[in-house]
Amino acid sequence: MMSVLKVDHLCVDYRSRTGHIRLVDDISFDIQPNKTLAIVGESGCGKSMTALAMMRLLPDGATITKGVITLQGTSLTDLPEAQMRDIRGASMSMIFQEPMTSLNPVFSVGEQIAEALRLHTDLDKKHIQDKVQTLIGSVGISDVGQRSSAYPHELSGGMRQRIMIAMALACSPKVLIADEPTTALDVTVQAQIFSLLRDLQARTSTAIVLITHDMGVVAEMADDIIVMYAGRLAERGSVEAVLSRPAHPYTRGLIDCVPHLQLGSNISHKPVTEIPGVVPALQTIGAGCPFASRCGLSEERCEAAMPELSEVRPSHQVACWNSQEA
Amino acid sequence: MAAVESTTRSPRARRPGADAWEIFRNSPTAMLGLVLILLISVLAIIGPLAYPVDPFEIIWAPMSAPGTTERALLGTDYLGRDILAGLLVGAKATLIVGLTAAALTVIIGLVIGALAGFYLGMIDEILMRVTEFFQVLPPLLFAMVLVTMLSPSLWVVAVSIGVVSWPSTARLTRSEFLRIRNLEYVTASRASGVRQGYIIWQVILPNALPPLIVSATLTIGTAILFEAGLSFLGLSDPNVMSWGLMIGSGREYLLDAWWIVTLPGVMIFLTVLGVSLVGDGLNDAFNPKLRRR
Amino acid sequence: MINQALLTVQDLEVEFASKGALGRNKHVVKAVNGVSFSINKGDTFGIVGESGSGKTTTALAIMRLVRATKGKVSLGDMVLTDLQGEALRRARQRFQMVFQDPFSSLNPRLRARDVVAEPLAMLDKSNKDNARELEEVFAQVGLRPEQMDLFPHQFSGGQRQRIALARALVTRPELIVCDEPVSALDVAIQAQILNLLKRIQHDLGVTYLFISHDLGVVQYICDWIAVMYLGQIVEVAPRASLFSYPLHPYTLSLLSAVPSASPGTKAWKAITLKGEPPSLINLPTGCIFADRCPVMQPECQKSPPALQELPDGRRVACHFVEEKEGTVQNTLTGGLEMINVLV
Numbered sequence: 001m002m003s004v005l006k007v008d009h010l011c012v013d014y015r016s017r018t019g020h021i022r023l024v025d026d027i028s029f030d031i032q033p034n035k036t037l038a039i040v041g042e043s044g045c046g047k048s049m050t051a052l053a054m055m056r057l058l059p060d061g062a063t064i065t066k067g068v069i070t071l072q073g074t075s076l077t078d079l080p081e082a083q084m085r086d087i088r089g090a091s092m093s094m095i096f097q098e099p100m101t102s103l104n105p106v107f108s109v110g111e112q113i114a115e116a117l118r119l120h121t122d123l124d125k126k127h128i129q130d131k132v133q134t135l136i137g138s139v140g141i142s143d144v145g146q147r148s149s150a151y152p153h154e155l156s157g158g159m160r161q162r163i164m165i166a167m168a169l170a171c172s173p174k175v176l177i178a179d180e181p182t183t184a185l186d187v188t189v190q191a192q193i194f195s196l197l198r199d200l201q202a203r204t205s206t207a208i209v210l211i212t213h214d215m216g217v218v219a220e221m222a223d224d225i226i227v228m229y230a231g232r233l234a235e236r237g238s239v240e241a242v243l244s245r246p247a248h249p250y251t252r253g254l255i256d257c258v259p260h261l262q263l264g265s266n267i268s269h270k271p272v273t274e275i276p277g278v279v280p281a282l283q284t285i286g287a288g289c290p291f292a293s294r295c296g297l298s299e300e301r302c303e304a305a306m307p308e309l310s311e312v313r314p315s316h317q318v319a320c321w322n323s324q325e326a
Numbered sequence: 327m328a329a330v331e332s333t334t335r336s337p338r339a340r341r342p343g344a345d346a347w348e349i350f351r352n353s354p355t356a357m358l359g360l361v362l363i364l365l366i367s368v369l370a371i372i373g374p375l376a377y378p379v380d381p382f383e384i385i386w387a388p389m390s391a392p393g394t395t396e397r398a399l400l401g402t403d404y405l406g407r408d409i410l411a412g413l414l415v416g417a418k419a420t421l422i423v424g425l426t427a428a429a430l431t432v433i434i435g436l437v438i439g440a441l442a443g444f445y446l447g448m449i450d451e452i453l454m455r456v457t458e459f460f461q462v463l464p465p466l467l468f469a470m471v472l473v474t475m476l477s478p479s480l481w482v483v484a485v486s487i488g489v490v491s492w493p494s495t496a497r498l499t500r501s502e503f504l505r506i507r508n509l510e511y512v513t514a515s516r517a518s519g520v521r522q523g524y525i526i527w528q529v530i531l532p533n534a535l536p537p538l539i540v541s542a543t544l545t546i547g548t549a550i551l552f553e554a555g556l557s558f559l560g561l562s563d564p565n566v567m568s569w570g571l572m573i574g575s576g577r578e579y580l581l582d583a584w585w586i587v588t589l590p591g592v593m594i595f596l597t598v599l600g601v602s603l604v605g606d607g608l609n610d611a612f613n614p615k616l617r618r619r
Numbered sequence: 620m621i622n623q624a625l626l627t628v629q630d631l632e633v634e635f636a637s638k639g640a641l642g643r644n645k646h647v648v649k650a651v652n653g654v655s656f657s658i659n660k661g662d663t664f665g666i667v668g669e670s671g672s673g674k675t676t677t678a679l680a681i682m683r684l685v686r687a688t689k690g691k692v693s694l695g696d697m698v699l700t701d702l703q704g705e706a707l708r709r710a711r712q713r714f715q716m717v718f719q720d721p722f723s724s725l726n727p728r729l730r731a732r733d734v735v736a737e738p739l740a741m742l743d744k745s746n747k748d749n750a751r752e753l754e755e756v757f758a759q760v761g762l763r764p765e766q767m768d769l770f771p772h773q774f775s776g777g778q779r780q781r782i783a784l785a786r787a788l789v790t791r792p793e794l795i796v797c798d799e800p801v802s803a804l805d806v807a808i809q810a811q812i813l814n815l816l817k818r819i820q821h822d823l824g825v826t827y828l829f830i831s832h833d834l835g836v837v838q839y840i841c842d843w844i845a846v847m848y849l850g851q852i853v854e855v856a857p858r859a860s861l862f863s864y865p866l867h868p869y870t871l872s873l874l875s876a877v878p879s880a881s882p883g884t885k886a887w888k889a890i891t892l893k894g895e896p897p898s899l900i901n902l903p904t905g906c907i908f909a910d911r912c913p914v915m916q917p918e919c920q921k922s923p924p925a926l927q928e929l930p931d932g933r934r935v936a937c938h939f940v941e942e943k944e945g946t947v948q949n950t951l952t953g954g955l956e957m958i959n960v961l962v
Contacts, residue, residue, distance in 0.1 A: 042805045156895050157670075186669035186832065188892045191876040195891050213806045216878030257810040259839030261877045265863040271814060272839065275807040278775045341770065510724040517682050518738035518786060519711030532728045 003030035004174050004207050005054070005092075010067035012046070012053050012231075021282045023049045023062060025231040031224070033174070034201060036208040038222035038239070040215070040254065044279050046231040047211050051177045054209070055094055056084050072174060090120040093168035097180040099160035103152040109163045110136070110148030116170045135166040140196050158189035162196065169200060177209045182217070194221055215255050219243055227251045230279060230290035233309060237316030247318040250275075250291050289321070297322045346536075346611040356607020362600030366593070370421050373414030381411040381567045389583040403572070403586045404579050412572050413593055419568035420550055420597070423484045427549035430488025431495055432542045436531075438492070439499025444507060444526050454500070457493045465490040466555060473561045480563050487552045491545060498541055502534035536612035543605035547598040554594055569594050624657040625826050626664075626681070626794055631655070631690035633673075633680050637900070648899045650676040652850035654690075655926075658843070660793075663820065663827040665841030667834060667873070671896055673850035674830045678796050681828065682716050683707060694794060712742060712790035719799040721779035725771040732767040735785045742790065752789060759822070760785045761815060777808035781815065788819070796828045801836060813840055834877050838862055846870050849896055849907045852926060856933035866935040866949045869908045906938070914939075914951040 012024035024046045031037045039047040052058050054069055056076060069076045071092060076084065088094075096102045104112060113132045117123060123131060136144045139162040152160055161181060168176055178197070182190035198221070201208060210221055218225055218239060225242050227235040227250065235248040246252040253275040262268065277294045289295070292302040301321050309319045350356050379385070384406040385397055392401040392409075400410040442453040472486040506512060507530060515529050556562050557570025558577065569590035576586030633651040651673045658664040666674040679685040681692050683699060692699045694714055702710055715738065718724035725734050732753060739749050754764055760781040771779055780800060787795050797816070801809040817840065819825060831837050837844055838858060845855040846869065854867040865871045872890045892911045903909055905920040912919065918938060926936040929947050939951045 042807050158895055187834070187876040188669060188872060189895060190878075191891050194878075214878065220878040254806060257807050259810075259813065259835045260879070261835040261838055261862075261874065263862055263874060265859070267838070267859070267862060271817075272810040274810045274814060276811075278777065278808070279805075510718045510720055511726045513684060514716070514718055514724045514783070514786070515726070515737060517684055517711065517716045518790075519708045520737055520740050521708070524740070529726060533726070 002032070004033050004072055005209075006030040006068075006070040007050075007054065008068045008070070010050065010053060010069065011065045012049050012058065012062055013065045014062045016061060019283065023231050023282065024053060026067075027226075027228070027231075027233055028067075029224075029226050029236065031175070031207045031209065033207050034205040035224065036201070036210055036222045038210045038212055038218040038225045039228060040212060040218060040225060041228040041234075042213065042254075042279055044230075044282075045228040047228050048179055049231075050228070051094065051179055051209065051211055054175075054177060055088060055092065056081075057088075057094075086120070089116055089168075089173075090171040091173055092175045092177070093171070093173045094177040094179065095161070095164045095168050095181050097183050099157065099164045099184075100152060102164060103160060105152055108149050108151055109155070109160075113148075113163070113167050113170055116167050120171045131170070135170055136163070138169075138200070139163070139166045140192070141166075157185050158192065161185065161189075161193055165193075165196065165200070169204070169206070172204055173206060175207045175209065177211070179211045180213070181210075183212075190217075197221070213254075215243065215258065216260065227254070230282060230285055232290060232306070233319055234291065235316075235318045235320075236309070237318075241313065241316040245316075247312045247316065247323045248291075248320045249295050249297055249322070253294075289319075346608075350607050350611040353607050353610060355603050356610070359600045359603025359605075359607060362596055363604060366417060366597050366600065367421065369414060370417035373417065374411075377411065377414055379408050379411035381407060381415045383407065389579065389586070391583070392585050392589075400589055401583075401585050403576055404583065409572075409585065409589055412567050413569070413589060416568045416572060416590065417593070419480060419566050420553060420570065420594070423480060423487070423553040423568070424546045424550040424597075424601075426481070426484035427487035427491070427552070428542055428545040430485060431492045431545050431549070432538065434488065434492040435495025436499050436538065439496040440503055440526055440531065440534075442496070443500035443503025444530065450500075453496075457496050460490070461493040463490065466552075469552070469556060470559065470561060473556060478561055478563050480566050480568075483553055483556055483562055484549075486556075487549045491548060491552075495538070495541055495545070498537060499534060502537060503530055506530045506533050536608075540605050540609045540612065543601055543608060547601040547605070550594060550598055550601075623659045625660040625695060626828065627657040627691075627693045628677075628681065629655050629691045631677065631680055631692065632688050633676050633685055634688040646900045649850050650899065651680060651687075654847075654850075654852055656843075656845055656852065656855055658794075658826055658828060660826055661820070661824050662842045663829050663840055665829045665831060665837040665844040666847055667831055667837050667844060668847035669832060669873075669896065671849070671899070672847040674832075674847050675798055676850075677847070678716070678798050678828060678830050682714065682796055684716075712738065713792050714794040714796065715787035715790060715792040716796045716798065717780070717783050717787050717800045720803040721776055721783050722803070724783055725779055727771055730768050730770055731762070731774070731782050734771065734782055735767075735789055738786060738790045756785045756789045759788065759819060775808075776804050777811055780804060780812050784812075784815065784819070788823075788825075791823075792825065794826045794828065796830070798830045799832065800829075802831065802833060809836070816840065834874060846873065849899060849902065851907060851936070852934070853908065853937075854933070854935045856935075857931070860931065860933055864948070866933075866940050866947065867908075867937050868912050868914055868949070868952050871952055872911075872913065906936075916951070 007030065008028050010024055010027045011022060014021050014023050027050055029037065039050060041047050049058070049062065053064055064077055067077065071087065076087070103109065110132050113135055114128050117128045117131055132148060133144050136148050141147050141159065141162055155163065182193050185193065197208065200206065212218060222239050225237065225239050226233060227248060229250050235242060235246065235251045242251060243255065246255060253273070256273045257275050259272050275294055280290060280293060287305055288303040289306055292298045295302065307319050307321045309317045310323065311317050312323055385408050386395055386402045386406050388402060388404050388406040390402045392399065394401065400413070403409055438453050438457060442450040468490050469486040472489065473482055476482045512525065512529055515525055553562065553568065554570035554573060557568060557574040560574055562568060562571055562574070564571065572590040573587050580587050631651055631654040632649060635648045635650050637646045637648055654677055656664065666677060668674045676685060680687045687700055690700065697710060699710070735753055735756060736749055753767065757764060757767060762778065762781055762785070771782070774782065801812050804812060813836065816827065820827065829837065829841055841858060843855065843857055844861050845852045846867065847853070848869050854865070854870050861870065865874055872892050875890045890913050894911055897903065897910060903920065905922055906924055909915050909919040924936045924938045926934050927940065928934045937949060940947060940949050
């Protein structure tokens with residue numbers, strides 16, 4: 001199947017007075033329509049930077065220094081800003097962790113969805129209004145008329161995230177990037193948002209890039225997964241393969257370090273395993289594997305050189321010298 | 327990012343203020359301001375010793391232009407007094423009034439703002455009404471009334487300026503207290519059982535200081551200008567030489583002898599400029615958004 | 620069991636007045652509404668609930684950091700809700716707290732040593748004694764002595780939480796209230812802190828009240844768990860029973876909403892609850908969960924169910940919990956296996 005979005009050897013650098021650091025180092029993946037790709041890692045691993053690079057919305061000082069991002073055959077990396085603006089919110093849109101800060105507090109949510117439609121379509125006023133109502137209805141909000149004239153602060157967190165999703169889907173994007181969309185929400189609301197995203201995906205075939213740190217969310221939502229550590233790709237593959245047989249010690253650490261909820265009467269009381277230490281500062285990373293200092297299997301060659309990404313089984317790659325043993 | 331990993335050597339303890347100084351040091355305008363203030367302070371302290379001429383003594387023909395006589399390098403005023411001596415001696419009076427007034431402003435404003443912002447409720451209501459009362463008074467008129475009612479000495483001038491300018495500091499302190507009192511580390515201190523006075527003065531206040539320092543610095547500039555204004559209106563101590571007094575007494579000769587008014591005017595300008603540049607520099611240095619760049 | 624209780628909370632109530640614009644439309648909101656429970660010495664008691672359930676307010680009221688409008692909290696033989704002023708301040712050495720966000724709970728202007736020493740101010744002790752105690756407590760939370768002179772911003776999130784824990788431990792309290800102590804930390808760091816909390820409890824016998832929204836974490840660390848909804852406890856149970864046969868439909872929905880990390884092996888689907896919790900301002904007259912309950916019956920909207928006590932000490936507030944053939948069960952939901960049927 002044709003992939004809708006392709007990221008090829010992406011590098012993002014951050015330049016400051018004190019020098020420059022590589023935030024995203026040689027990341028490649030692609031994603032098909034109707035599929036969900038999860039990007040997983042601790043904070044500072046570069047997962048949000050990768051997403052922002054795809055949207056070409058990197059913060060000041062950070063630039064794409066290498067690599068190509070292709071959306072449906074168009075390379076985004078060297079597109080003029082004006083054309084990129086037409087793509088954002090239309091073929092590719094993004095939702096964020098805290099919907100409150102991404103909504104404008106002085107406009108009603110209906111007006112904000114209408115604005116997105118005005119920007120990217122040539123519908124007339126009447127049709128825009130109809131479309132706004134349909135969109136608000138489609139994200140599972142019942143009293144559409146009343147809600148569309150509400151202001152962001154009058155809505156609950158879950159409601160605001162639904163509005164963000166309605167806005168992001170206004171122009172039927174090919175790719176939806178969701179950056180920790182439910183981290184600020186309660187579990188029952190999280191379940192609602194995910195079932196909404198699944199329904200919408202089934203209807204529109206949108207590809208979803210889901211950024212998260214929660215392996216439970218990955219298992220529930222995603223088809224494929226990439227695990228990032230210190231800006232680099234640690235492991236990549238189908239969720240099925242990676243979660244059941246993690247080949248990188250970091251992936252296994254991420255799965256094992258969380259006390260997962262167990263239901264039923266035979267609960268194991270095994271202690272959760274810790275990943276010792278913290279993510280190293282990016283400017284201190286040398287030639288070796290950045291995880292070596294925290295890795296239980298670390299040996300000499302790990303400190304000496306960064307392992308290449310290699311196949312452990314079909315559609316499952318890992319960047320680890322010990323991948324066979326792991 | 328600045329995290330210490332438990333397996334690595336620990337770095338030197340780095341005070342939160344160290345970053346601020348780093349930013350301040352790297353700002354050319356802030357450093358220019360600092361240099362100006364230091365120069366003027368040195369002038370005020372060493373000047374009269376190095377150049378021991380009585381600024382009230384008539385030494386030469388009145389209204390001699392600068393550079394026309396060796397007896398008075400910067401010329402003489404309408405009575406024939408040495409302007410250079412006036413500038414050097416006047417610096418001290420001007421700085422003292424500026425600093426005293428600013429200190430008073432900060433002390434009154436800080437205590438009132440801190441108590442209002444910490445205790446809230448009735449105390450806050452009363453203190454804020456008092457603050458509003460002072461805020462709606464026209465400051466210059468009020469200061470003039472105070473100075474006329476009491477003797478026009480240097481200290482009375484300083485106190486009057488302090489008394490009229492504290493409300494903005496009080497409001498700023500109160501808003502900082504309102505913000506910080508709800509932060510988790512203040513709750514944590516309460517939970518650990520420390521005394522209330524300790525929480526106000528040792529926990530909240532130090533964290534509220536950065537914007538207060540900026541505002542206090544800028545108050546020095548305002549106070550110096552205020553003193554000049556009062557002197558210009560003839561309301562300062564005629565027996566103590568200050569830049570304001572020089573301007574005030576020379577204002578009638580502005581068209582005939584520009585230097586009598588202009589030279590102290592330039593000094594005031596440079597001082598206030600220096601203070602403002604330092605204030606701006608501190609503002610940037612304490613602004614967390616500019617950090618870590 | 621009752622004679623070992625360290626903390627007893629009886630009928631705790633916290634009211635907040637919420638003012639409308641211009642001081643009009645005053646509402647009195649019961650953030651905590653008749654909460655009762657007790658914690659045995661050396662146990663970890665968890666309170667779970669969604670945002671707005673009143674779990675944090677309950678913790679703050681027990682800590683005497685917000686005013687309880689009604690109810691009684693006792694620690695051992697000391698009635699905390701009766702203490703005032705100096706007596707309360709001195710009593711605080713017996714109960715301490717760890718906050719959620721280690722980035723905001725440490726005073727940025729103090730060195731780690733001074734942060735941890737702060738609670739010692741109330742125990743008139745010499746600095747020499749303090750120095751020894753500080754070193755001991757730093758070691759207990761896994762920090763090195765030379766780190767005592769650093770400032771909070773020089774530590775990572777996990778290390779900051781260790782400092783916060785050291786501060787709570789330094790007066791050797793009997794009870795430590797932990798308010799979401801790991802939810803602000805990176806996933807990989809959470810385990811470090813959870814295991815540290817367990818080890819400290821094992822070594823020092825301290826009792827925890829553990830507030831969390833994360834059911835996995837609560838299951839990992841708590842012996843007893845209370846589930847709160849809209850300011851009230853809807854179910855209290857020992858760990859083993861709560862996760863094997865939840866009796867309240869809300870507990871069941873909460874458990875089913877947690878995404879499971881094992882792909883393919885997911886045994887049940889989530890019960891997707893309708894809507895979000897109603898506002899505290901106008902609570903329903905019947906059962907507070909009725910509007911969202913997947914198995915709501917007409918009678919639920921009429922009268923609120925009592926929090927009935929069952930033989931094994933667990934309590935649940937649902938009209939449809941009964942003893943049947945020797946086992947307790949909810950006649951509407953059955954057990955865990957019912958999740959699939961309900962969906």
